[in-house]
Amino acid sequence: MNSMKKRQRRATITALIFILPFFILFTIFTIYPVIQGVWVSLNKWNLMGRQKFIGLENYVKMFNDAKFWTMLKNTCFFTLVTSPLIVVVSLVFALLANRPVRYKKFLRIAYYVPGVLSVSVGSFIAQYTFAPYRGLVNGILTSLGLVTTATEPQWFQRPELAWAVVVIMTVWWTCGFPMLMYLSALQDISPELMEAASVDGANARQKLFRITLPLLKPTIYLVTMLQIIASFKVFGQIRLITGGGPGNSTKSLVMYIYEAAFDKNKMGYSAAMSYALFIIIAICVMIQMKLQKGDE
Amino acid sequence: MKMRKKLLSMLLTGAMVLSMGGMTVMAEEVDMNEDGTINNPEAVEVADDELSFWSLFTGGDGEWFGKIVDDYNATSPTNPIKRITLVWADYYTKLQTAVATGNGPDIGVSHVSKLFELADTGVVEPITDQLDELGVDLSECFSQESIDSVTIDGDIYAIPLDTHSEVMYYNLDLLEQAGVTEDDVKGIQSAEDFEAICAKVKEALPEDNSVISLQTNGDDPFRIWYAVYFQMGGTDFVNDGATECTLDVEKARAAMEWVKSLYDNGYILEGIDDQTAFFQSGKAAFCFAGTWVTGNLEATDGLNFNNTTFPLLFGDTPYCWSDSHTLTIPVNADRTDEETLEAVKFIVSASVDGGITWAGSGQIPSALKANESDEYKAMKGYNVVDELKYSKYAPLASNYYGGMKSDLITALDGYWQNMDDIDTASDNVTAAIEDNLD
Incomplete structure (x- = not known):
């Protein structure tokens, strides 16, 4: 008995020693900055000068800042549009790439490849594709005779079109990874189930809706949650493709936070807004997890 | 066996700790872009x-x-x-x-x-x-x-x-095609003069050309608005100490409406996303841009252009945007x-001593020695040396550069791009200044 306890204790110590290096780094580089961030959000600070404690003033300012709400609205809009799109499109891709066809491998690679590009490369491709007068899309439309120089769509001048470009780029660029998750889940579905269903006379549609999709549910939940989090944090592609324009119509909350911190040197205010975003995401995730639990 | 396991775990832990320490003392590598710019300047080794x-x-x-x-x-x-x-x-x-x-x-x-x-x-x-x-x-x-x-x-x-101003470039070939001479351009004394030339040039140009090469966003339309505002007699944006907005709202609005009329009258082709490149392609008669693009324009094959100071459009002093x-x-x-x-x-x-070398870039050197030299007088940049007298520099506000200026540009962009009407846009312009007082 005693020796077992001793052994257990040893195991714990060994485990601790293994965990310790990571834990120290995690504390220094993640936990401490998180706490420090709360402190910064209660101060007025321009990075260089002294921090001046102002209590909740930054948060009060945030509630009264019309721009904050505009950016939050933009971000919610982006999340509401792209998250379902990505969840569905990558599922369709996965189903397509999971069929026993000869070019299966090609499909998988083709769907996945955009995801390996960095956000800047992906954004530049989008920008060139939709550029007026010389871009691919307008070039094709013009050569088909659908538009002329005078009437061609100005993708970056109208808010709806600018959103369309950002959303298309995001879906194209992001779908690869969720597709892989779906694919691996699809491969976990036992072929015997499908055989049995076929023997019972189920058609392809019934098999999809009655067997495949219900079995994919946990993966769908996971993908949805990851997408919502990622969408709320959108920054790179919008900054690079539209710069938030026209006007402020496509500017995301994270862009606004970045500008407050690094263009305007308002570290406290930008920290306060970061925590607001953190709370919003945390609530979304909690709702999501509740729904999933209820479902199971 | 047990001994070995223990040894192994100790070794592994040791290796991890060592590698951690190693990471911090290892010198960071210099990260250089293709054009020679450096992403991590603090890592460049500088001798004692x-x-x-x-x-x-x-x-x-x-x-x-x-x-x-x-x-x-x-x-x-x-x-x-x-x-x-x-x-x-x-x-x-x-x-x-x-x-x-x-x-x-x-x-x-x-x-x-x-x-x-x-x-x-x-x-x-x-x-x-x-x-x-x-x-x-x-x-x-x-x-x-x-x-x-x-x-x-x-x-x-x-x-x-140096001083670098927003000046006017013009394409000599296109102007000739439209029957406009260089003297006409240099003789512009009012907005009406300028608009008359624009109208004449528009007649002569094909559909995919633009009278003026100008974006609908960013710094350049802002700088034109800025110059026009001060030519109209606009006051400084802020008071001493930048605690109060002293913008002349009426004039700011009038200047906005005038710049907008250039877009609305079809003198600017829609959707120009890089106005210098568009001017370089020889498809625009005029381009308002910074003095620093002179060198690039001179290096463009087949571009027959010249430059002059920002025109006098309103009032009697041809103020221009300068930094x-x-x-x-x-x-x-x-x-x-x-x-x-x-x-x-x-x-x-x-x-x-480097002033005259610097003049080669197209910017107006600040050093009098360079400014008054014969060498400088032979350069294209000298055509706009008068801007030294007409420069309107930025207001002295701590929040100007990243705050006030970028908010002003966003406010104006909304108007150029038909997102906001003049009332909303001019309110946004005032707010851009008020939000960034010291």
Whole structure:
């Protein structure tokens, strides 16, 4: 008995020693900055000068800042549009790439490849594709005779079109990874189930809706949650493709936070807004997890 | 067996701890972009006797400034200069964060429009004492306006290098095609004169050409609005100390409406996303752009163009938007007093002796010596030397550069792009100033 306890204790110590290096780094580089961030959000600070404690003033300012709400609205809009799109499109891709066809491998690679590009490369491709007068899309439309120089769509001048470009780029660029998750889940579905269903006379549609999709549910939940989090944090592609324009119509909350911190040197205010975003995401995730639990 | 396992786990732990330590002492590698700009300037090795200079000059400008540094280093100074060029878009963010964490350079660049903020937040230090010690009399080297632009509360914070203004470029071939002469262009005395020429040129140009090459967003339409506002008699944006908005709302609105009329009258083709490139392609008769594009335009094959000062459109003084590059000494605890003195010596020499070299970039040199030389008079940049007299520099507000200016641009963009009507847009313009008071 005693020796077992001793052994257990040893195991714990060994485990601790293994965990310790990571834990120290995690504390220094993640936990401490998180706490420090709360402190910064209660101060007025321009990075260089002294921090001046102002209590909740930054948060009060945030509630009264019309721009904050505009950016939050933009971000919610982006999340509401792209998250379902990505969840569905990558599922369709996965189903397509999971069929026993000869070019299966090609499909998988083709769907996945955009995801390996960095956000800047992906954004530049989008920008060139939709550029007026010389871009691919307008070039094709013009050569088909659908538009002329005078009437061609100005993708970056109208808010709806600018959103369309950002959303298309995001879906194209992001779908690869969720597709892989779906694919691996699809491969976990036992072929015997499908055989049995076929023997019972189920058609392809019934098999999809009655067997495949219900079995994919946990993966769908996971993908949805990851997408919502990622969408709320959108920054790179919008900054690079539209710069938030026209006007402020496509500017995301994270862009606004970045500008407050690094263009305007308002570290406290930008920290306060970061925590607001953190709370919003945390609530979304909690709702999501509740729904999933209820479902199971 | 057990022994072995223990040994192994100890070794592994040891290796991890060692590698962690190793990571921190290992020198960071320099991360250089294709154009020679550096993403992690603090990692560049600078010899003990060298002074580090963080430059924001890229492309053609970079080459001209490189020559100034080479010429200076060739005189075998006590502390040679190590030039490190940063990505322009990141420059101020990196400079401010580097100085805040004690990794900043010995010498830096600042726009006059950013200088007040850098001085106010303690990023750069005054150099009045060093100038006295070196026996430099600035009034012999620069105009009083230039000296005033770098003086804050009686202290000199920088050495002016140049003035760069928003000027007018025109395509000689297209104007000839439309029957407009260079004298007509240089003789513009009012908005009506300019509009008459625009109308005439529009008649003569094919559909996919543009009378004026101008974007619907960003700095350039803002600078035109800025010039027009002051020509109309607009007041400064803020009071002394930048505690109050003193914008003349009526004039700001009138200037907005006039600039907008250029778009609405079809003088500007929709969707020009790079106005300099569009002008370079020879498809636009006019282009309002900074003096710094002169070099690029001159290097464009088959582009037959000339440049002149920003036209007089309203009132009787052809005010123009201008900014100025200045050389600064960022706060740096690692630098000795002797080195600071050497650094000041360099920035004075770079501006005064390097002025004529710098003029090659198309910017108007601040140094009188360069400004009045025959060599400069032979350059294309000399065509716009008068802008020195008509320059309207940025207001002295700590929140101007990243705050007020970028908010103003966003507010105006909304109007150019038909997102907001004139009432909303002019409210946004006022708010852009009020939100960024000190």
